[in-house]
């Protein structure tokens with residue numbers, strides 16, 4: 001799939017088939033807070049049309065992460081976010097979780113003589129279509145202080161007859177699932193290192209997109225962002241071996257996302273066409289010792305710049321995840337082919353980094 005379109009998402013979504021999307025991560029132009037080059041119009045009617053299309057294109061159990069905030073009008077918060085959340089549930093989506101995206105700074109910091117505190121968060125409403133989410137891979141990166149110890153006291157529960165039953169005691173793992181408030185540094189070098197992308201005034205951090213992608217989808221799944229902006233969701237989907245489809249109404253932002261997605265493709269191991277983003281590519285000889293490909297979709301020829309020396313960031317992350325989920329070093333080696341010594345080194349590095357940041 002891997003396709004992006006410079007058009008209004010309502011029109012674009014209406015051309016998609018039913019039930020093809022595994023995950024949607026998006027941040028709409030909430031409350032018309034920003035003008036986005038005067039390209040977009042936003043109101044509740046338009047929102048309902050988008051939400052109805054999302055309902056149609058999502059698979060059963062697909063997740064929609066809807067990232068929004070409210071503006072203050074005449075001294076009062078608009079509550080648009082909650083109206084939208086309610087509408088999603090009226091369509092049949094289940095509100096799986098109301099998560100918070102906490103920023104390290106505010107666009108309008110509170111003044112001492114003002115009457116409200118700095119607004120530093122946005123809602124991340126996590127909806128799933130009809131049933132519970134079909135994919136959940138909780139990120140386990142909350143370090144446990146008592147890692148390696150057995151729980152204090154006896155772990156017990158009452159059975160159906162009310163009798164006290166003792167549970168087997170478990171060793172506290174090194175990491176547990178994180179909480180549902182996610183905090184990110186924002187701004188230059190934090191939201192993204194792609195300087196040129198800051199032409200867009202309202203990107204969310206790449207890490208935020210990546211964390212949702214890893215949590216609610218699997219490799220090969222199709223991820224959608226109907227309000228793609230500078231292409232953050234698309235970039236992270238491609239870097240994490242998901243397929244992507246996105247819409248952006250403004251041509252200047254569309255060009256930024258196109259540039260970012262091309263760069264992501266060059267970085268990723270996947271053989272994807274950097275011109276049209278199709279994965280229908282065939283090998284087409286070699287050039288200077290490097291594999292050359294031809295895209296069956298647009299016929300362009302390209303060379304994949306992925307270096308086979310060392311392990312990719314993706315493999316490293318995968319191994320660290322397996323370790324945090326409780327797999328042993330040798331088991332990881334058997335399941336991924338990565339030497340147990342490399343995994344041990346990565347775990348050491350990541351615990352040193354964790355220690356430094358605490």
Ligand SMILES: C[S@@+](CC[C@H](N)C(=O)[O-])C[C@H]1O[C@@H](n2cnc3c(N)ncnc32)[C@H](O)[C@@H]1O
Pocket residue numbers: 007008009010026027028029030036039040041200202203204205226227228229230231232233247248249250253
């Ligand atoms: C909050 S921004 C999204 C930013 C994005 N998450 C990122 O990290 O770059 C919302 C985007 O939606 C676009 N937009 C507004 N109305 C649209 C529509 N009807 N169809 C497609 N895109 C639209 C705006 O131009 C803007 O770039």
